[in-house]
Amino acid sequence: MKSFSLSPLALALAAAAAAPVIAQESETQLETISVIGDAETIAELPGSAHLIDADQLARFEFVDINRMVRSVPGVYITEEDGYGLRPNIGIRGASGGRSGKISLMEDGVLIAPAPYSAPEAYYSPTAGRLEGIEVLKGPGTLKYGPFTVGGAVNMLSTPIPQAAEGMVQLEAGQFGENRLHSYYGASTENTGWLLETHQQRADGFRDIDRADSADIAKEDYLLKGRINSAADATYRQQLDIKLQYSEEESGMSYLGLTDADFDRDPNRRYGISAEDEMQNRHSTVQLNHSIQLSDSFTLNTQAYYNKFKRDWFKASEGDLIAAANGGDTFAQAVLDGEADYDFGIKHNNRQYEARGLQVSGDWQLATGGVSHELTVGLRSHWDEVDRYQPTENYQQIDGQLSFVDKSLPNASNNRVGEANATSFFIYDDIQLSEQLTLTATLRYEDVELSEQRYDDPERTIKGAKAENQVDEWLPGLGLVYDVSETWSLLAGVHRGFAPPGAGSQDGFGPELSTNYEWGARFNGGNLFGEVIAFFSDYENAVQNCSVAVPCDNGADSGTFQLGEAEIKGLEASFGTEWALTNGWNMPLRASYTYTDAETTEDSDDGDKLAGDNFAYLPENVFALSASLDSGAAWRVNLTAAYQDEMCVNTECNRGGTDRFDYTESLWVWDAAAHYDFSQDLSAYLKVDNLFDEQVIVNRGPDGARANRPRTATLGMKFVF
Template sequence: MKRFSLSPLSLALAAAVATPVLANERNTHLETVSVIGDTEAISSLPGSAHLIDAADLERFEFVDINRMVREVPGLYLLEEDGYGLRPNLGIRGSGSGRSGKISLMEDGVLIAPAPYAAPSAYYFPTAGRLNTVEVLKGPATLQYGPFTVGGAVNMLSTPIPGDAAGMVQLEAGEYGESRLHSYYGASTDTTGWLLETHQQYADGFREIDRADSADIAKEDYLLKGRLRSAPDASYQQQLDIKVQYSEEESGMSYLGLTDADFKKDPNRRYGISALDEMQNRHSGVQLNHSIALSDSFSLHTQAYYNKFKRDWFKTSLGGLIDLANGGDAEAQAQLDGGLDTEFGIKHNNRKYESRGLQVSANWQLQTGGLDHDLTFGLRRHWDEVDRFQPSENFRQTNGELVFQDISLPSSSNNRVEEASATSFFAYDEIQLADKLTLTAVLRYEDIETEQQRYNDPERNEKGSSKSNQLDEWLPGLGLVYDLNDQWSLLAGVHRGFAPPGAGSDDGVGAELSTNYEWGARFNNGSLRGEMIAFFSDYENTIQNCSIAVPCPNDADSGSYQLGEAEIKGVEAAIGSDWGLANGWAIPLRVSYTYTDAEITKDSDDGDLLAGDNLAHLPENVFALSAGLDSGAAWRVNLTAAYQDEMCVNNACNRGGTDRFDHTESLWVLDAAAHYDFSEDLTTYLKVDNLFDEQAIVNRGPDGARANRPRTATLGMKFVF
């Protein structure tokens, strides 16, 4: 394990600009957690960016991140459990498995359990407590990394209120659902604090044969504190601390249904999976410090530590679903519980740690008559995943699950993987003319990974080991030209990068691509829209293998190289809040994404051929939301979302394949109605999946699974 070591860069910069100025001349905006800022900042970015703020989230009161972000063009979803507990998000064809190909952040720092060593995001922040979601694509993503092939998703937690304020929100709904979300905080000129909890429970909508339903219990607690310099201090500075803890118990399984059983009842679950359960705990600490050293220079430091412990107790049936889909009567009988069989349930038991320190500076200066808004920074990061995964053996006898014995883990299930990374970026927004802005960005990543397997449970005997090292320079350029006050044109190119996980062999390279985009934005104050075309030329496409999304060679760990590929498409979005007479308004949002992706060169082993598709990538994605706001006590909102069917492997477009190689296309309509009893008290009724449309939205890793059925929920919110 390497210790943190920072170059003297930050100290030298501080010394170079440490000239006192009057407090009222200094930029006192010291927040560092946002990557976009606000909707006004989007117009200057050389790529696509979308911000879902607190008002947007309040329209539907969603607690599922999939529903929150599905209006964002260029973003793809692969649903799994119906609640968004462990979402699969992808951006511009980057791959959606466990959101492992995007830079996933909370409050500006990496939040996946081990973003370098094991980037699959088995932990995801509790969506119901989020205040804002930012999605960033294009050259600007090089500021964050390490995943720049698609983009970045940054989730902002509840901010410390400016004055003493609080909120209590209660919900109760179908399938035993209930939710409590509450916070209280206060601020003075120099201090601030916030205490928050979010608690979510449900019996679940999947009924398990000869057992109860798949229930959910998730609790999340958050504490924030702040110290800020006095208004008349020589230097304005701010120190924030965030402490978070959450735990979950949920009866989630990877076992789905045969197509025949799905058609009869999409919400059924086989009794052989009755013991499947996820248990996890997450804790994190984040420190943010910012200081304005002059009216044109500020320095920001963030230190973070996250720990995640999980045990997903899941049955492994060795392809029983495939056999039953093929007409094997014995396999079907085993699933139904009518035929005795022996099987194992593995403790997918893992401990993750990640920690890091990142320092960045913002410097506004002039050179040669040109205005520069320069940001540069350095990050030192380390993470680790420790797997110790025994299996419990059971026998299904007359439909009952009878414990037999325990199998100790093999070396593949008894291993430690770690990664250390040093990264640097420089991002310069240069005003070339009144209407023309050039953005130049450069990122550097230096990554070392190691894997050590053990041959015995006590870890006295080391088994095989792997190590890898890679470094890359990642440049990017962007242009924004303002045609007038309403129209602007943009174009950008940047180097896409995604590191392989710690299970990769020595010499395995990163996923690399050259990403292009160009398009136009329009904003006249009441109507705003954009249309952007994108093209990504992949020199090497890599899939991180997992049980959730196995690789083409059926591996569920390590990395698999898919080779050269091309991804191209178009994103479009338009939105407005049309004002009517007497204060009435009609909010409207429409987004559409078209994507065409294929492998462009045969793999060396011949398993993949030029023309093969990329898995879990829909061709068409569409979302529309509309509402009616009285401007007084009540408002109603509707949202409709469509996603095409998807191939579940890389060869389903060759011809001669069957329906088991595809998911199904799906339209879903959600609705919400709010009524304000007063400025402080609001009640609402929301109905997810209003028309109760269900389809096969996922087939991996073991059988067909459905989206959430129609679910009505009644809620009340009190602010004080």
């Protein structure tokens, strides 16, 4: 694994773009890449939106994005590795598998390795270095796309500071966990820069039979630069460059446990998976340019290039788990290392590239006494996924693994998928009166998809080829009516869309839905809340098939049509702050999501029946956080999150199910205490999973897996 030391050469490789939230920059800079902007803007949006800012993130010092977003209503997470390295985030019923049905962005740019041709996000930005997270649902998602069925998540990187400033953060904790996060940057009137690194290591909490633990080493580097014109220039301009590089080595596996073994030790891992390891590298180049051509018109341009290479060397022995759960003694003996066994470990080796150019213009104008904030945008995007996945054959003899030989890949593991996409949107925020705001949106997506398979390792013999093309116009309307200074009503409707993926055949349609929402907001200073009902009517629900989330027909690649479906639910959030004696105060926040989803019509082949549920979709999700702030040196924070059990397939509503068809419900509590030694130096103690509750949170793809056990960590932060 990687050492914890930093090399000057590695730092020089780093990466990143314009500061995400303009309020944190000097007044001469132009905002280009924030989705929401700031907390005050949320009240003006026609749809549900949430901003997790730097102050909220600092309360618990999470490094797992699952823990960061679980308090946002309408969001569901499915844990996998306990560290959030490859999150599974779903929004309003849209599938959470590999976050493949949401527009996942960093600083306003699509960040999934190949968002059109292979949307499953096997890469996610390092959560521990984020400055904030924006979650947007409703008609406003049409500005970003291509995934508008659920919503958009925009992760915000550290902004360039207004003056010379730096920070060093160190952590050490249980299971060999340690972390370093550091940055330094400076600004002048016309320039700015930032250099940042985040390094994370852990021995892991899963113990592998007859082997070491499943350790983790991830390092991330970021470099930003900025040039901007003087404040009194005729045309104010700003040019930003962002360079980012990260790499990871982690002993992660898809192999879980039988239920009986889970009950005995949820943190065990079978020795047959001892060779499993993920290795990946990610790099980004992003250029942002803004020019203010007049007091009412600004032109923004972003060019980006993302590259991601991964090799997830892992055994897939789900059949052994299923057989052992069914009482097969030989399968259990293999898992225990007591029976000899021949098996293969596949190199899930893939290279991804994505590049694009997006241009948008912001125009403020008035027509007939009605004011408009008009945004028009165009994006040209290309991405590719190249799979070349040989298998290494092993024997387990007397509990030890021995390499035998290598099998070259067949056509399904030797293929290249590609997507060319052109999208266009018009977004008009219309102030019809002092109380009423109407938002009209229109998006167009034109996607050409192809996949070429090869029948020989040298790729001289072309095999099957799939080609597809989809194009859709996606309209949306939203309104906000201010009943009073504290109450407002909102409603919206928009067209949901998700492209079908590179392996889809000609005529295979995209995922399409009509999405409705309506609700109310209240903001009375120290008391605020929001209740929103949502309903999504799917003409065609589509599942992306992967090894991580196989489709109902057993496929682990391509796409699978689920047919017509309905998703309905309710989101509620609430917050207040109580002033106590002697300067102490207690902020409280709570959120709740109820979701009901089902297929509404039998499929032609009979595989899907009306009434079938959605897989890995909890009915109830709840989160509560409370803080006790002395107003001086001490702060104590406590958060609790609940998620219902989930069906792991789409047939639980048919009856005849057993416990192997479900995950388990979970309450998990996290706590953190901070103490400020001075304005610049602070220390904290955080405990994740305070009461050490572990249950089956995931059964995919190969057996039962637990959430992270209780983990205590001590950290210090120095700002200079």
